Amino acid sequence: MTDQEAASGHHERRLTTKQAAELLGVKPETVYAYVSRGQLSSRREHGGRGSTFDAKEVAALARRNRREPGGTSPAAGEFSVRTGITLIDKDRYFYRGVDATELAARHSYEEIAEWLWTGRLRPGITFTAPDATVTVARRAVNALPEHAAPLDRLRVAAIAAATADPLRFDLSPQAVLGTARTLIPTLVAALPSLRRDHRDEGPLARRLWTRLSGRTPDEASLRVLDMALGLLVDHDLAASTLAVRVAASARAHAYAAVSAGLGALEGPLHGAASSLAHRMLLEVLDRGTAVPVVADELRAGRRIPGLGHRLYPGEDPRARALFAVLEDLPSAAPALAAARDIESTAARHTPLHANVDLALAVFTASSGMDATAGETVFAVARTAGWIAHTLEEYEERPLRMRPSGRYAGARPPRPLPE
Incomplete structure (x- = not known):
């Protein structure tokens, strides 16, 4: 803990990529997808090999995902519109049911x-x-x-x-x-x-x-x-x-x-x-x-x-x-x-x-x-x-x-x- 953190009584808890993925219920590569979209921020600690993530930020994203339709999927939106045109399913997408x-x-x-x-x-x-x-x-x-x-x-x-x-x-x-x-x-x-x-x-x-x-x-x-x-x-x-x-x-x-x-x-x-x-x-x-x-x-x-x-x-x-x-x-x-x-x-x-x-x-x-x-x-x-x-x-x-x-x-x- 730094002197500044001690003075403020606050210590920022950091999570590893694996810990963040487990909390979000996604694969580790999806955690980096969140970073690339600006939904999470990452930091490489001095002397460390991997990125770390703010625990509070990860927890907030997990709560948002649970509220959205589709659970923890990064594709989930805040609201949905009924459509019969295109379906996106994992690594495939379909036009009116056809690949x-x-x-x-x-x-x-x-x-x-x-x-x-x-x-x-x-x-x-x-x-x-x-x-x-x-x-x-x-x-x-x-x-x-x-x-x-x-x-x-x-x-x-x-x-x-x-x-x-x-x-x-x-x-x-x-x-x-x-x-x-x-x-x-x-x-x-x-x-x-x-x-x-x-x-x-x-x-x-x-x-x-x-x-x-x-x-x-x-x-x-x-x-x-x-x-x-x-x-x-x-x-x-x-x-x-x-x-x-x-x-x-x-x-x-x-x-x-x-x-x-x-x-x-x-x-x-x-x-x-x-x-x-x-x-x-x-x-x-x-x-x-x-x-x-x-x-x-x-x-x-x-x-x-x-x-x-x-x-x-x-x-x-x-x-x-x-x-x-x-x-x-x-x-x-x-x-x-x-x-x-x-x-x-x-x-x-x-x-x-x-x-x-x-x-x-x-x-x-x-x-x-x-x-x-x-x-x-x-x-x-x-x-x-x-x-x-x-x-x-x-x-x-x-x-x-x-x-x-x-x-x-x-x-x-x-x-x-x-």
């Missing part, structure tokens, strides 16, 4: 979107947008400053497309499905192309490629992009999806609901994560080793991009599926090796697995794409999931997404301010 990674391996993005929306597969379906809608969206996007980010362009395109649709307030399922099938290709078509020979026809992945890379794509690369889109279509109630459902609960039309999702997606802890992983990968490739790059991140007190996920104590199944197909791309080999180097180097400090952001960064970095390309892929892919949640929320009681606040301010009545 999502298997769907993405065998079906196109458009086919998976239809499955999510209707519960039916439509082999060979492609989405097309009316010329008039694309013209309006492009005109709005082209008016933005040159430095506008991809998510800025997508938000503006969604709003512009809404203004071109006088029937957007028809919230019937068929009308919303019609909106979905034209909005997604409109978002892609509104983005500036990096190739003069681009043609806005055929599979969406091919059209999107020309907005992300100036290279001529081979079929293997297009298949990886299409698979990435399918893997990212939905992921239960992420922050952006919750924003979409809140908007849909208020009976906002589908364009407005998607716009709400795009706004939430821009947060650095959500859609922008792949950009950070992309930049880190390039730095590792430039320096030839992950050791100094990971050390710099840790020294700055930052979490390492592309590692760990609050819903998966083990490996992210989306990353596992993408890494498997990236192995077949010769151009991805250097970035893939850099990603493995990052994961193994970071494991000396925090045993976290690669997540889909790192896998997506391997693809974008090895395909001649900008660091923001992953955000664009994520946003376009997730639009289909947002539409599925919008359709589902329209079937629920209006304005049900209205939690009550817990007032923690000064107690009334107070005198009028001077």
